[in-house]
Amino acid sequence: MAESNSDLLKEFCIPTYIFNDETKISDVPDAPKFPVLVFINSKSGGQLGGDLLKTYKSILNEHQVFDVGEEAPDKVLHRVYMRLEKLKQEKDEFASKIHERLRIIVAGGDGTAGWLLGVVCDLKLPHPPPVATVPLGTGNNLPFSFGWGKKNPGTDRNSVLSFLEQVMKAKEMKIDNWHILMRMRAPKEGSCDPIAPLELPHSLHAFGRVSSTDELNMSTYAKLGCTQGWFAASVFHPSSKNVAQLAKVKIMKKHGQWQDLQIPNSIRSIICLNLPSFSGGLNPWGTPNSRKLRDRDLTPPFVDDGLLEIVGFRDAWHGLVLLAPNGHGTRLAQAHRIRFEFHKGAADHTFMRIDGEPWKQPLPIDDDTVVVEISHLGQVNMLATQNCRSKSVRDDPSSTSHHNGEEDDDSDEEDSRNEADEFRKFGAAATFRIPDEVDISQLS
Secondary structure (H helix, E strand, O other): OHHHHHHHHHOOOOOHHHOOOOOOOOOOOOOOOOOEEEEEOOOOOOOHHHHHHHHHHHHOOHHHEEEOOOOOHHHHHHHHHHHHHHHHHOOOHHHHHHHHHOEEEEEEOHHHHHHHHHHHHHHOOOOOOOEEEEEOOOOOHHHHHOOOOOOOOOOOHHHHHHHHHHHHHOEEEEEEEEEEEEEEEOOOOOOOOOOOOOOOOOOOOEEEEOOOOOOOOOOOEEEEEEEEOOOOEEOEOOOOOOHHHHEEEEEEOOOOOEEEOOOOOOOOEEEEEOOOOEOOOEOOOOOOOHHHHHHOOOOOOEOOOOOEEEEEEOOHHHHHHHHOOOOOOEEEEEEOEEEEEEOOOOOOEEEEEEOOEEEEEEOOOOOOOOEEEEEEEEEEEEEEOOOOOOEOOOOOHHHHOOEOOEOOOOOOHHHHOOHHHHHHHHHHHHHHOOOOOOOHHHHO
């Protein structure tokens, strides 16, 4: 057994000389078939992150295992790829094979995974390394969507070896990458770093002042940009306000023009997502039946079609329909881009979340040009197991028209579930994981 494990690990280990000039190897018979870089958030999952970091460093070359709290992924990947390019120019065939076969493992919450995927997209590589995700957070929507599960993993040697075996067998899938742009008035005095809000998720990893060539032509404003492998945002505000009172929402279809999104007055929260999993495994979009697909010009929720699914919720009771068979929120639209233009003086703040990471966004009362815009940026590669729940436009169309063989019924969810049913289901609210992703209880 020990010998077979040793043979397995040889397929993943990257020699030290790939990372620095201090060591050199020669006459290597063959490069590993699945060389990996491992990124772990040691602070995720309580003590699990730290334990997992130790295990990976003990069974692989410690130079190929990184703690994202110690060194940011963008710096690591830039350094590694620069090194690989240098070795390739020196006609190093071993390095060429590492470059060609490289895979990435990221262990952490959805925010950590989204951060890593954004960094990979920023590199603009001809063939981005595919990414496998270890569920080490609370919601774990990204790992769950691609078949890696949603329960925190074992951190012992055997558990890691089992995961590596899955990485060997995993298939590659494309996933859309998204860019969020925030425009707001920058401070007139003092540093622009950080720009309000002061406590931003680390996945919002690049920001700066707007240039004079910006389409809104506001040189005194600040712009924040981030790239995400997927995006899930919620807009919250006092229960006396609905989304329509807070902001004008515009969407753009593929190759289309901006158009106003008509939002029912009852909607108090909006979720934009590109995964079939939200809040620890729930599916807000659901599976529209064939009539709705036809009449509303909707498509199945693919993860690589360049479209976000936009779903609205009325209040806490409405959120609980997700716990019912075929339950879903109010489907508002599918869009290539979406823009929130916050009304002047409508509120002094709103709450947002990106990949499970929340922040409180101030809304200046004298500023009528606070804008949050999400747009399609590109694609990255994911690794998916046979239990993958995400659907691709490249899949057989006959296999994507149903989700687990079920569609929702023809009636809208508002009409099909009365208050008594909702109260009856409220006992299951603990499974809704409200604190993890969407604090829907604040909306009632």
